[in-house]
Amino acid sequence: MTAFKALGLEEHLLKAIADMGFETPSEVQEKAIPILLDRETDMVSLAQTGTGKTAAFGFPMLQKIDVNSRTTQGLILSPTRELCLQITNEMIAYGKYMPGLNVTAIYGGASITDQARQIKRGSQIIVATPGRMKDMIGRGLIDISKIEYCVLDEADEMLNMGFYEDITEILSHSPKEKSTWLFSATMPKEVSTIAKKFMHTPVEITVGTKNVGSDQVSHEYYLVNARDRYNALKRLADANPEIFSVIFCRTKRDTQKVAEQLIEDGYNAAAIHGDLSQSQRDTVMKSFRNRQIQMLVATDVAARGIDVDNITHVINYQLPDEPEIYTHRSGRTGRAGKTGISIVIVSKSEVRKLRSIEKIIQKQFVAKEIPSGMEICEVQMFHLANNIKDTEINPEINAYLPNINEVLEDFTKEELIKKVFSVEFTRFLNYYKNSKDLNVSGDRSQSEHNADSTRYFLNVGSKDDFDWMSLKDFLRDLLQLGKDDLYKVDVKDSFSFFNTDTKHQELVMSIFKDFKLEGRQINVEISKDTGGGGGGRSRSGGGGGGRDRGKRRSERSDRSDRGDRGDRGSDRKGNFKKRSAGSGDGNKSGFKGRSRRSSDRPDTKGTGGRRRRRD
Numbered sequence: 001m002t003a004f005k006a007l008g009l010e011e012h013l014l015k016a017i018a019d020m021g022f023e024t025p026s027e028v029q030e031k032a033i034p035i036l037l038d039r040e041t042d043m044v045s046l047a048q049t050g051t052g053k054t055a056a057f058g059f060p061m062l063q064k065i066d067v068n069s070r071t072t073q074g075l076i077l078s079p080t081r082e083l084c085l086q087i088t089n090e091m092i093a094y095g096k097y098m099p100g101l102n103v104t105a106i107y108g109g110a111s112i113t114d115q116a117r118q119i120k121r122g123s124q125i126i127v128a129t130p131g132r133m134k135d136m137i138g139r140g141l142i143d144i145s146k147i148e149y150c151v152l153d154e155a156d157e158m159l160n161m162g163f164y165e166d167i168t169e170i171l172s173h174s175p176k177e178k179s180t181w182l183f184s185a186t187m188p189k190e191v192s193t194i195a196k197k198f199m200h201t202p203v204e205i206t207v208g209t210k211n212v213g214s215d216q217v218s219h220e221y222y223l224v225n226a227r228d229r230y231n232a233l234k235r236l237a238d239a240n241p242e243i244f245s246v247i248f249c250r251t252k253r254d255t256q257k258v259a260e261q262l263i264e265d266g267y268n269a270a271a272i273h274g275d276l277s278q279s280q281r282d283t284v285m286k287s288f289r290n291r292q293i294q295m296l297v298a299t300d301v302a303a304r305g306i307d308v309d310n311i312t313h314v315i316n317y318q319l320p321d322e323p324e325i326y327t328h329r330s331g332r333t334g335r336a337g338k339t340g341i342s343i344v345i346v347s348k349s350e351v352r353k354l355r356s357i358e359k360i361i362q363k364q365f366v367a368k369e370i371p372s373g374m375e376i377c378e379v380q381m382f383h384l385a386n387n388i389k390d391t392e393i394n395p396e397i398n399a400y401l402p403n404i405n406e407v408l409e410d411f412t413k414e415e416l417i418k419k420v421f422s423v424e425f426t427r428f429l430n431y432y433k434n435s436k437d438l439n440v441s442g443d444r445s446q447s448e449h450n451a452d453s454t455r456y457f458l459n460v461g462s463k464d465d466f467d468w469m470s471l472k473d474f475l476r477d478l479l480q481l482g483k484d485d486l487y488k489v490d491v492k493d494s495f496s497f498f499n500t501d502t503k504h505q506e507l508v509m510s511i512f513k514d515f516k517l518e519g520r521q522i523n524v525e526i527s528k529d530t531g532g533g534g535g536g537r538s539r540s541g542g543g544g545g546g547r548d549r550g551k552r553r554s555e556r557s558d559r560s561d562r563g564d565r566g567d568r569g570s571d572r573k574g575n576f577k578k579r580s581a582g583s584g585d586g587n588k589s590g591f592k593g594r595s596r597r598s599s600d601r602p603d604t605k606g607t608g609g610r611r612r613r614r615d
């Protein structure tokens, strides 16, 4: 707090800042605030999204305006309605101890009369999107002839969106003597042109380490065949049951399509892009903020600057056209001190593009493998177990217990657990049991063992006190293999996987032919995939599994095996509206997770009737 005080901010702002829970100023705040407080100057500030720009211009503007006057003194232009509302709310929060302060949001798609009425009340600060602003000035509904401060927020994006002429028009109605503060993540020619045209010897600020280069975000890529892109996305979602993510597509059309597929497949997903009506966009954003939507599929423009905390994954479903845009995308996660993961799903022909992005973010992408169906089942079961553990018992259950107990009285705890998990997982296991390996051998590291590699399934895991290192050591000792001859050791709860070059296959199988560890039979089976090395995985037969494989097989329902299906039914009417109607009671049931309503996806979460399909 003293750090904010040292910037020269007044007591009422410090109090609001304390209420917001800000402790230390961000870099752009530290650099910009003292200058803007100290003198009347133009400023160009280069800073990535998520660096705290709103406060960097917001605090000084609030401190400098006169709340006792009803004249409009500050104008903030921003590219989208979402940002406009976000900035407005932020300004109101910063100014909560400034009685008489009016901050008004002006944007398209809402009633112009209502907005005009608010302006008439006397707004010291207007936050606006250029289109509606120009319109209202043209109709004489807004007077900015006395503004002293003008902020161009996300200037590069406003120009990208074709607002150059609107901005020029708007500013022609403002006085010459004012301070203009321009904020931008990048500085393309168009932005410097604007800066030259509208500003006089601006102070320039660059915020060094961008959030994208921050250690908070790790960058990963998954190499798949282009046709497997969507299935890879689903696997990533299934492998991360608590995912809360923004998924980027290049076009509105793809954005809509991917969202519809996800919805159809039973995920809590929605699309946000420029073709949605304003009220649709609002509904989507609201649902996303309160976590009814776990996966928001977005275009770059629509997602720009959207400030939602705690996003766990940014997924680049398609790479952006410009490598610079990647930085905006990945900056959606890893905010406010949290860590985040930025994932890229690439096909072979795109993989070289990663290099130019790495130059910009000054970090390396880590090659990752799309989890196998088996790994996903493991994750999901563990997740369910934890959910059960953490579920608070609903006292209303008591009334039904006598009857329930009667039905279940003959079962032991162990049997009941198996049954509960079978209820939830049979469909899921069936779905994944024939799923193929989606990974494509990685070009990037030629040294990767792949072509002639064998993957093994081993029926010991972390339950047996192994971690990947100790298992690797154990296997190497046992098999007398060299340091690099054993790789991709992946230890799960009750089983593990590892790879050797195929030439060692005979040796491995012979040693494990009849092998006991502490009296227990240890089985090794060859898994048909290569752990991401080669092509198609077939999980049919004994290609992997856990302790209860036999049992599980016998419990398979007679639903036809699905595997991963790339093709969708023709009935793609899934859209956000329909979705939210269908999800209502799913959310009320206290599940943050997705509610299933599609048959194209296995039920995975929840116990008992909570997760039953509603279709």
Ligand code: ADP
Residues within 6 Å of the ligand: 021, 022, 023, 024, 025, 026, 029, 047, 048, 049, 050, 051, 052, 053, 054, 055, 305, 307, 336
């Ligand atoms: P930008 O405009 O640069 O994308 P924002 O101004 O939207 O960034 O700020 C991003 C998030 O960080 C917001 O949730 C904001 O409330 C928060 N924030 C801003 N400044 C600070 C600070 N000094 N300490 C903690 N959080 C902050």
Ligand code: MG
Residues within 6 Å of the ligand: 050, 053, 054, 153, 305
């Ligand atoms: Mg911003």
